[in-house]
Amino acid sequence: MRTSPEQTAAHGAMLTIGETASLCAVSARMLRHRESVGLLHPERDGNGYRLYGEHDIAHIRRIRLYRDPEPNVEQIGAILGQPTKETVALLRMHRDSIEQRIPRCRRRCRASTHRAGTRGATPHQ
Numbered sequence: 001m002r003t004s005p006e007q008t009a010a011h012g013a014m015l016t017i018g019e020t021a022s023l024c025a026v027s028a029r030m031l032r033h034r035e036s037v038g039l040l041h042p043e044r045d046g047n048g049y050r051l052y053g054e055h056d057i058a059h060i061r062r063i064r065l066y067r068d069p070e071p072n073v074e075q076i077g078a079i080l081g082q083p084t085k086e087t088v089a090l091l092r093m094h095r096d097s098i099e100q101r102i103p104r105c106r107r108r109c110r111a112s113t114h115r116a117g118t119r120g121a122t123p124h125q
Contacts, residue, residue: 007045016053024060031060040062 021028031050034040040059042050052060 012051012054015057016047017042017050017052020050020052020057020060024064025055026060026064034060034063 015023017028017031021031022033025072031040031052033040035042035050040056040063042056060092
């Protein structure tokens with residue numbers, strides 16, 4: 001029976017960039033970019049290939065959480081090095097920011113639905 005990348009990483013084995021990208025639902029290009037801006041620091045094997053472990057997987061998932069839809073990449077970098085107390089405060093700020101955008105998004109949705117309706121389309125087509 002073949003083990004999944006998730007099981008492999010959980011048992012301390014290292015994953016390739018392709019396996020990591022697949023497991024974390026991001027592209028290999030995105031992993032390289034996040035490394036280039038200093039958010040990720042994968043190990044390298046003897047041939048220079050990137051290798052990701054369980055800690056890296058958790059780190060990538062936290063980046064995705066913080067990235068959707070804010071804060072920006074620089075803020076994420078600052079968050080990752082902070083103690084839990086500051087991270088919780090940032091997540092609360094992130095939540096508040098999302099809640100403030102909800103009414104604007106609803107207005108946009110209504111406007112789009114209205115425009116689509118005036119062109120003969122129904123909102124769910």
